[in-house]
Every structure is written in structure tokens, then in C-alpha cells.
Amino acid sequence: xxxxxxxxxxxxxxxxxxxxxxxxxxxxxxxxxxxxxxxxxxxxxxxxxxxxxxxxxxxxxxxxxxxxxxxxxxxxxxxxxxxxxxxxxxxxxxxxxxxxxxxxxxxxxxxxxxxxxxxxxxxxxxxxxxxxxxxxxxxxxxxxxxxxxxxxxxxxxxxxxxxxxxxxxxxxxxxxxxxxxxxxxxxxxxxxxxxxxxxxxxxxxxxxxxxxxxxxxxxxxxxxxxxxxxxx
Amino acid sequence: xxxxxxxxxxxxxxxxxxxxxxxxxxxxxxxxxxxxxxxxxxxxxxxxxxxxxxxxxxxxxxxxxxxxxxxxxxxxxxxxxxxxxxxxxxxxxxxxxxxxxxxxxxxxxxxxxxxxxxxxxxxxxxxxxxxxxxxxxxxxxxxxxxxxxxxxxxxxxxxxxxxxxxxxxxxxxxxxxxxxxxxxxxxxxxx
Numbered sequence: 001x002x003x004x005x006x007x008x009x010x011x012x013x014x015x016x017x018x019x020x021x022x023x024x025x026x027x028x029x030x031x032x033x034x035x036x037x038x039x040x041x042x043x044x045x046x047x048x049x050x051x052x053x054x055x056x057x058x059x060x061x062x063x064x065x066x067x068x069x070x071x072x073x074x075x076x077x078x079x080x081x082x083x084x085x086x087x088x089x090x091x092x093x094x095x096x097x098x099x100x101x102x103x104x105x106x107x108x109x110x111x112x113x114x115x116x117x118x119x120x121x122x123x124x125x126x127x128x129x130x131x132x133x134x135x136x137x138x139x140x141x142x143x144x145x146x147x148x149x150x151x152x153x154x155x156x157x158x159x160x161x162x163x164x165x166x167x168x169x170x171x172x173x174x175x176x177x178x179x180x181x182x183x184x185x186x187x188x189x190x191x192x193x194x195x196x197x198x199x200x201x202x203x204x205x206x207x208x209x210x211x212x213x214x215x216x217x218x219x220x221x222x223x224x225x226x227x228x229x230x231x232x
Numbered sequence: 233x234x235x236x237x238x239x240x241x242x243x244x245x246x247x248x249x250x251x252x253x254x255x256x257x258x259x260x261x262x263x264x265x266x267x268x269x270x271x272x273x274x275x276x277x278x279x280x281x282x283x284x285x286x287x288x289x290x291x292x293x294x295x296x297x298x299x300x301x302x303x304x305x306x307x308x309x310x311x312x313x314x315x316x317x318x319x320x321x322x323x324x325x326x327x328x329x330x331x332x333x334x335x336x337x338x339x340x341x342x343x344x345x346x347x348x349x350x351x352x353x354x355x356x357x358x359x360x361x362x363x364x365x366x367x368x369x370x371x372x373x374x375x376x377x378x379x380x381x382x383x384x385x386x387x388x389x390x391x392x393x394x395x396x397x398x399x400x401x402x403x404x405x406x407x408x409x410x411x412x413x414x415x416x417x418x419x420x421x422x423x
């Protein structure tokens with residue numbers, strides 16, 4: 001990056017505009033911060049390129065949301081990053097943008113989504129009122145003679161097929177928490193419940209009973225099994 | 233050591249160190265920053281769930297870019313970092329010559345070879361001091377800039393000031409090209 005910055009600084013401003021789309025993210029941040037005073041056209045072009053990159057990096061982390069919410073979160077992240085790029089007082093956060101731009105965008109997008117999910121606007125999924133439907137044991141027994149979670153996970157490990165399977169599972173279940181619980185449990189090793197209060201578990205994460213969570217996971221697995229075409 | 237760190241700083245460090253949001257990683261970071269245990273769990277859950285989310289969202293990228301850039305330009309305006317447009321309506325003839333010579337030398341124009349180029353264009357022997365004063369004026373008007381070169385790239389290992397035409401300078405050159413027949417001949421490739 002140092003070499004790229006050195007090379008660009010020796011070029012006329014109009015070449016910065018021409019080359020903006022090929023520059024590394026961190027070089028763009030450095031140049032935008034470094035020029036203390038410049039023509040609006042130069043700033044506009046550098047900022048447009050930075051904005052495009054922020055949006056493209058952020059969009060991956062707002063999948064599955066409705067368009068209005070997704071755009072709202074991406075815009076917040078974009079403005080937050082641009083404000084840091086233009087702030088006159090350097091800080092650890094502005095330095096971070098100059099060394100790890102993509103991670104900074106991803107971190108802010110995931111955190112903005114976390115905050116959104118915690119807000120009254122962000123509580124997704126319907127509340128199931130029929131407690132008998134959430135008897136995890138019953139669902140697990142009913143599913144016994146179907147391929148077990150391992151078989152489905154083997155299929156899920158096939159990265160080429162995973163998005164399609166998860167898409168079908170998301171379509172098939174009414175409550176997105178079902179798929180989310182399955183992803184966390186089988187995809188990332190979260191326990192349903194932990195006796196150690198200092199360790200995270202799905203019970204605390206979703207503020208639901210272990211029986212409810214087992215039911216959600218079973219429902220998601222059922223949808224996934226159907227998605228991969230294994231029927232009883 | 234970890235007591236005064238903000239949650240955002242913790243997340244920045246986390247994103248640099250960890251490629252994936254595994255449960256084992258979450259436990260490690262929760263142990264390191266117990267004060268953020270709950271927020272870390274939520275962050276990891278969001279990260280893990282979104283990493284596997286298959287459904288793309290169609291975003292209006294142009295509108296988002298426009299809103300972000302317009303907000304950023306407003307900040308720059310408040311900070312006084314935007315050059316006023318078209319502040320130079322008319323350039324004295326000698327400064328027009330110097331600006332043209334600087335453009336023709338691209339990023340290789342120092343005091344000496346700009347003076348030579350001006351002499352070549354005008355057909356008269358131009359003094360170095362006049363060129364230097366003109367470059368000073370052009371720089372004050374932000375029509376040229378002169379970053380210091382990297383000594384490693386210079387044959388004699390010494391730093392130099394190379395003059396380059398700025399975007400405002402290019403706008404001024406466009407007017408020069410329209411109004412000066414002589415200089416228009418030298419600016420044929422200038423769009």
C-alpha cells in the first residue's frame with residue numbers, strides 16, 4: 001500500500017480520479033484524509049468510490065432483511081465510515097480504517113444489525129402461542145427415521161449447495177429463528193443450554209426454553225431435509 | 233489492560249484476528265472481555281447467521297452513494313476544505329504560459345525545466361525567477377500543486393519539488409485553450 005500511495009502522490013490530481021477505481025481501499029481512505037483542501041470534483045470522485053465499496057462490502061451482511069431495513073443499515077454504516085474518514089482528529093478508529101477497511105465495514109454492519117435486532121423494530125419472527133407445538137422431544141421422536149443432523153450437515157458442508165438449502169429452509173419455516181438456531185447449533189457449535197452461566201447458549205441468546213429451541217431446530221432440519229429431497 | 237477498552241475497539245480487534253465466528257472463538261473473547269459477554273454473544277450470533285444467509289437484497293446503490301457523498305461534502309464544506317469553483321476567471325498571459333508548460337511536463341516539471349519549456353513555447357529566454365514567482369502565484373490560486381518527491385526515486389537521491397496541474401488548474405487551462413491561439417497549439421491533446 002505504501003508503494004501505491006507513493007506512486008499516486010506523484011501523479012496529478014486528474015490521474016487520481018482516473019485511477020480511483022483501481023486503488024486499494026486503504027489507499028483511498030489515506031488520500032481522502034491526506035488532502036487538506038481540494039477541488040470538489042476530486043473529493044466527490046474519491047468519496048463516490050469509497051461509498052460504492054462500503055455498500056458492496058456491507059450488502060453481504062444484510063442478506064435476508066427487507067429492502068428498507070437493509071438500506072437503512074447500509075446507509076448508517078456508509079455515513080459512519082465517511083464521517084470517520086473525514087474527521088479532523090485522528091484516533092484508533094481512523095487508523096483502523098487505513099489498515100483494515102473491509103473489516104471495519106463488516107464490523108460496523110454486523111454491529112448495526114445486532115443493534116437493530118435488539119430494537120423493537122428488529123424482533124423478527126412470529127411468536128408461537130401453541131406450547132404443545134414446541135415440545136422438542138415429540139418432534140425429535142417424529143424425525144427419528146429420517147437422515148440425522150449429521151447427514152444434513154454433510155450436505156450443508158457442500159458450500160455450493162448450502163445457500164440453496166438455507167434459502168429453501170428459510171422459505172419453508174415461518175419463523176426465521178428456527179433456521180438461525182439450527183445455523184448456530186450445527187453450523188457454529190452453540191449448545192442449546194449450558195450449565196456454566198458464563199458461557200453463551202441458545203437458551204439465553206433467544207430467551208426461549210430448551211424445548212422451544214429443540215422444536216425450532218427440528219423444524220429447520222425438517223425443512224432442510226425436504227429441501228435436499230429426502231422424504232419419509 | 234482490558235478494562236478501559238470500548239466495545240467497538242474490541243470488535244475491531246476481533247475482526248482483525250478472527251476469520252470465522254465459531255463458538256470456541258466466542259468463548260475465548262468472552263473470557264478476555266467478560267464485561268461485554270452478552271454483547272459479544274449477540275455479535276457472534278449475528279455474524280454467524282448473516283454469514284450463512286442466502287437471500288440477497290436488491291439495494292439502490294446509486295441512491296445510497298448519492299446520499300453518503302452529499303453528507304460527506306457537507307462536512308468538507310463546514311471544515312472549509314473545498315476549493316471555491318472558478319475562483320480564477322482570467323490569468324495573466326505569463327501565468328497562462330507557465331501553467332501550460334507545467335501541464336506539458338506532466339509530473340516531471342521542476343523550476344528549471346518549466347522555465348525551459350516556457351522559453352521554448354514563447355520563443356524568448358525566460359528567467360528562472362519569473363517562472364518561480366509565477367509558480368508561486370499559481371500554487372496560491374490552487375491551480376498547481378507541488379508535492380515533494382521521494383528521494384529514493386531521484387537519480388541523485390535528493391528531494392525535489394515537481395509541479396502538477398490540479399483539477400482547478402485544468403479548468404483554467406480549458407479557458408486558456410479557448411482564448412489563446414498560440415497555447416491552443418500546444419494543448420492539442422488536452423481535452
